[in-house]
Each structure stands twice: as structure tokens, then as C-alpha cells.
Amino acid sequence: MSQQVQDQELSGDPEGGEGEPPLALLPLDAWHRARGGRMVPFAGYEMPVQYEGIMAEHLWTREHAGLFDVSHMGQLIFSGEGVEAALEALMPADIAAAKAGHPVYSMLLAENGGILDDLMLTRRDDGSIYMVVNGACKWDDIAHFREHLPDEIEINYLDEHALLALQGPKAAVVLARLIPGVDALVFMQGGLFQWQGHDLWISRSGYTGEDGFEISVPTGAVEALADAIVAAPEAKPIGLGARDSLRLEADLPLYGHDLDTETTPVSASLGFALKKRRREEGGFPGYERIMAERETGPILKRVGLIVDGRQPVREGAAVLDAEGSEVGRVTSGGFAPTVQKPIAMAYVPVAQSVVGTKITLVQRGKIHTAEVVQMPFVPHRYVRKGA
Amino acid sequence: MSRYYTEDHEWVEVDGDIGTVGISEYAQSQLGDIVFVETPDAGKEVSKGDDVAVVESVKAASDVYSPVSGTVLEGNDALADTPELVNEDPEGDGWFFKITLSDASEVEGLMNESAYAEFVSKL
Numbered sequence: 282m283s284q285q286v287q288d289q290e291l292s293g294d295p296e297g298g299e300g301e302p303p304l305a306l307l308p309l310d311a312w313h314r315a316r317g318g319r320m321v322p323f324a325g326y327e328m329p330v331q332y333e334g335i336m337a338e339h340l341w342t343r344e345h346a347g348l349f350d351v352s353h354m355g356q357l358i359f360s361g362e363g364v365e366a367a368l369e370a371l372m373p374a375d376i377a378a379a380k381a382g383h384p385v386y387s388m389l390l391a392e393n394g395g396i397l398d399d400l401m402l403t404r405r406d407d408g409s410i411y412m413v414v415n416g417a418c419k420w421d422d423i424a425h426f427r428e429h430l431p432d433e434i435e436i437n438y439l440d441e442h443a444l445l446a447l448q449g450p451k452a453a454v455v456l457a458r459l460i461p462g463v464d465a466l467v468f469m470q471g472g473l474f475q476w477q478g479h480d481l482w483i484s485r486s487g488y489t490g491e492d493g494f495e496i497s498v499p500t501g502a503v504e505a506l507a508d509a510i511v512a513a514p515e516a517k518p519i520g521l522g523a524r525d526s527l528r529l530e531a532d533l534p535l536y537g538h539d540l541d542t543e544t545t546p547v548s549a550s551l552g553f554a555l556k557k558r559r560r561e562e563g564g565f566p567g568y569e570r571i572m573a574e575r576e577t578g579p580i581l582k583r584v585g586l587i588v589d590g591r592q593p594v595r596e597g598a599a600v601l602d603a604e605g606s607e608v609g610r611v612t613s614g615g616f617a618p619t620v621q622k623p624i625a626m627a628y629v630p631v632a633q634s635v636v637g638t639k640i641t642l643v644q645r646g647k648i649h650t651a652e653v654v655q656m657p658f659v660p661h662r663y664v665r666k667g668a
Numbered sequence: 669m670s671r672y673y674t675e676d677h678e679w680v681e682v683d684g685d686i687g688t689v690g691i692s693e694y695a696q697s698q699l700g701d702i703v704f705v706e707t708p709d710a711g712k713e714v715s716k717g718d719d720v721a722v723v724e725s726v727k728a729a730s731d732v733y734s735p736v737s738g739t740v741l742e743g744n745d746a747l748a749d750t751p752e753l754v755n756e757d758p759e760g761d762g763w764f765f766k767i768t769l770s771d772a773s774e775v776e777g778l779m780n781e782s783a784y785a786e787f788v789s790k791l
Contacts, residue, residue: 282676282691282723284730335726336701522700522727591751592704593724616703616726623703645729 307352308443308500312507316518324416326353328521335522339618342489342527343659346449347519348510351488355419356439356497359430360409367434368402368410371426373546373565375556379404382471384484387554388546389414389422394567394574395542396549398422399534403471403484411482413444413495415536443503448493448527450662451515456483456494459509463494468663476506485664488524490531490657492664529624530617532585532656538596539583539612539626545571548579548628581609581628585656586640588614588623588649598644600629609633611642619659625651671759672735672778675787679759680735680767682775687736690763691723694788696755699725705751707743707765714740714767716774721764723754732764736774741766 304327307313313320318329329350331338341347359368365376374387381404389397398418403411414422419438426436447456457464460474463483471484479502487493498506510516525535534540540549545567547555552575559565560572588594593616600609614625629640634653642649671681677695680687696702704724714720714734721732721743743765747753754762769775779787 282678282695282730282732284728330727331700334700526726591748592706592722593729595729616724618701618726 305353307350308503309350309352309507312504313350313518318518318520321521323521324353326416328353329518331520331522332518335520335526336618338517338519338523339526341517342449342519342523343491343619344450346447346451346455346493346513346516347489347523348507348516349446349448349488349519349524350443350507351416351446351495351524352443352500352503353416354444355412355414355416355422356442356444357412357414357423357426358409358437358439359412359426359434360407360437361431361434363431364408364410364434365404367430369559370564371429371566372400373555373559373571374402375558376402376404376410378556378558381406384469384471384486388540388551389425390546390566390571391542392566393542394545394570396536396540396544396546397425397542399536399540399551401486411497417537439497441500442497443500445496445498445503445507445510446487446489446493447496447510447516448487448489448491448519449515450492451513452491452493453664455510455513455516456496458513459506466494468492468665477502479506481506488531488533489527490533490659490661490663491527492662523618525613526615526618529613529615529626530619530657530659531661532626532658534583534626535613544583544628545574545579547571547574548581548583550583578631580630582631582634583612583626584629584634584653585658586611586614586625586627586642586651587620587654587658588625588642588651590649591616591623592649593623594625594642594644594649594651598625598627598642598649600627600633601641601643601648602630611644617658624658626656627651629653670775671781672775673781673784673787674733674735674778676733678732678735679784680775680778682769682772685769685772686741687738687767687769688763689732689735689765689767691732691754691758692784692788693758694791696758696762699723699728699730701726702751702754705744705747705754705764707745707747708740710740710742712740714738723751734767735778736767736769736771738767738770741768
């Protein structure tokens, strides 16, 4: 028996090749190992891919609450005169109109409109901008910001902060027991909270499609906080494997797989992130190409697929046209534990992107058939009104 | 009856000239949740070391190699709808296929149970 294709999370280590620096350890490294976490290289770190098993952890998160350590992600603070306009020059977000404390999804764009990274940014009461970027991209992102932002904008990398995510229908009850008041937040709203004398920045957001929170915590306090959370009977630590299957079911693209410099916000079906004022005024990289794609349609578009049968069709499989020519590709795929079917995200020609279209795929010489479906595969359960 | 193992974590249980093939307890524990198994059709001629079956977990796809040469008698049809049998009982109900051995002496190159246990303990 030998492995032919590794899961994208397991192989998704753009920073861990030969000649690269050794893998970094998370602040919770020993904590994960003590709980049976199987550690794998990801984004330059040794990270837990699973504890008891991906399927069980996935289903637990959908039913109860799962604690994810996402401290590999880059947490940045931008400050200085004109910070909003300076950042708007690099991405299509309407930062000026963003309500303080409310995270906004956006993308760092290249000059040709390709996606350099996707991110969440939050305007804070003091006028600074808190941003979370992908772990595998963070060093390139910081270099990009330093090159393109004016000198008066200060970039502060929060390397003394860990990031936890507590996700699932029981997340609010678990976290509110420790930190009263967090359950008053609504989806895509954040606030500053205190826990045992530590400042925590908590937002009601996540990467699973479930209700939940993301918690920025000083590294000195993260172990005690993680212990306090998993002491609740509703909460368990969850690895990267289930994080990947949860986000795939929730139509949340993964940078480096579903998004990269070859894709644009339009082809990636992320047009919601192109805010109205920015579409009208422009002033972000790739503006002309992106607006042209909005008008006439991109060549390829990201869609969701349900694959016939039981065999997973994974990243790298080709999308074929009627003549058998390769016209697109699968960018994420696997057996979906909640859907109980193989599902995928793929880039397909726009003419084939309509829900209900039959798609032919080939993987390792074998033909598979699939159908374009509406995403998300599992309905989002965000809490838009406070409890 | 004797059971033999490969370094690639297949097992074959030999009874006369009939072998039953599967993957080991160690292999299933490494793979994690198995969601799909493809077994060979009856009548297929295979040589020792051929990739004859596919096993897919949530996280990865793997080839399964035949530990012996011969002709496939039957695949385990139960795995089509209940691939999790491989997790639950890899060295029993989760067998992959039965094969008529063409060269019974091939098993001499494989490990017995204690040698395989020793091999796995060093991984």
C-alpha cells in the first residue's frame, strides 16, 4: 500500500520545501501533542492535522464546539495618518465605510488583478486596522505592504499573540461561561474583552460555516485559555484535517488552492468583496481587468460540485469538455462528512458554471461525473442577532 | 492457515492455494477514516507487487499492491457501500479480495505475524 495523493492540508506547505528554514512551533505545540495531536508540516509550522480522527472531529464541530489553533496566521496592526486610504490602494474593500469593530473580508490584489492573499480586516476605535492574513502568505504579505504602503504607515506584526477559533453551535454558550458578554456579539462583529487580566480581541466569525468566535490572545495566556475552553464538556480540540473539510462544505475558499495569483475576485466567485464605492471609483490593483470580467464574464469560474458515486475527486483533477480536452481543474475536493458524498470546488468554463450542469472529470486516468450545485454544501448557521 | 505481511502493510492469509488479501491494522490506523475502496474484478490476472486496489481516506488516496501472483477469485463487495469495515475490522471482515495463488512459494519472501509486529514497532 502506498499513498499516491496527499490531502491538500497535509501537502499544503508552500514554505516547507528543501532549503527552507526549519518548521516553527506553535505556542500550543506541547499542548497539542499531549492531547494526541498528529503533527504535520503546514504553512511553515508543525500543526495538528487530527486528534481522534477527521470524520469524528468534523461532525463534533457541526454538533457541539471545536477549538482550532490557527496561530500560524499572521496578525497585523496598521496605523498612521491615512491608513485607510493607503490600504484601499491595495485591495477592493471599502475600509472608510467599515464600522469600527466589524471585520471585513477582502483580498490583496496584484497589478493584473490576481489574488495575492485573502484576509480579514477590522477598523478599531483608535483608527488602527487589525488584519489577519494566511500563515503561508504572511511573510510575502508583509514584504508587499512594506513595499507599497507609504512610509508613515506603521506595520506591527503581533508575533506575541496566538489565535484560537471556537466553532460550532455550542461555541457561544461555552465561551460566554468564561467571558461573559461575548454572546452579545453578532456575526462579523468584534470587541475587546478581558479574561484573567489579559486583553482578548474576539470576533464572532470563523472558517467552518458554523456560529463561532476567533480569539486573539497573548501567547502567555493561550494555554490557560485553551485549557479552560476544552474543560467544557461541549468543546474538543479539532485539527487541520476537519478544518479543511468544514470550510469546503461551507464554500470558504482556501488560499494557495482555490485562490492564487491566476484567479481574480470575479473568477473566484467572490464578487461580494468588490464594494460598490470601489467599483465606481476604482483605485485598486487590477481594476480595469476586474471590471471587464464583471461586465463580460471571466473565462473560468469557481463552482461547487457533487461527484457521483463515493470516490473522492481531489485537487488537481482535470475538468473535461465534450471532446475530452482539459478546460478547467478541481482545486479542492474530498469526501464531505456532513453531506456524506464526495464534493469539490472547481474552476469550470462560465458556460458550464450554471447549477445543474453535468461536469466530466478525470483523475489518475479514471473518468468521474459530477454536477454543479449551489454552494454552500451545508447551510451557514451564523448568528446575526445577539443571544 | 498462515498469515503473511508485506512492508507495504498488506496481509495475505493462505489456505491451500487460495489467498485472502487486506490491509493491516497499522495501515488503517495511519489512513484514518476510510471513505472509498475499489477492489479488483474476478478473473483479473495479477503479478506480485501490482497495484490492484484503491483505498481512500478522508485525507488521502492509496494504492494497494497484491502480495502474491495469481487470479482474482472475488473482490469484497461489502466494501462498496461500507468502506468503514476496513477501519472496524481490517484483518477480518474488511478484507479486499481473494486470489488463487499461481506460485505458493512467493509467500516465503513475506513477513509472518511476529516479524511484521517487529517491523511496525520500528516505524
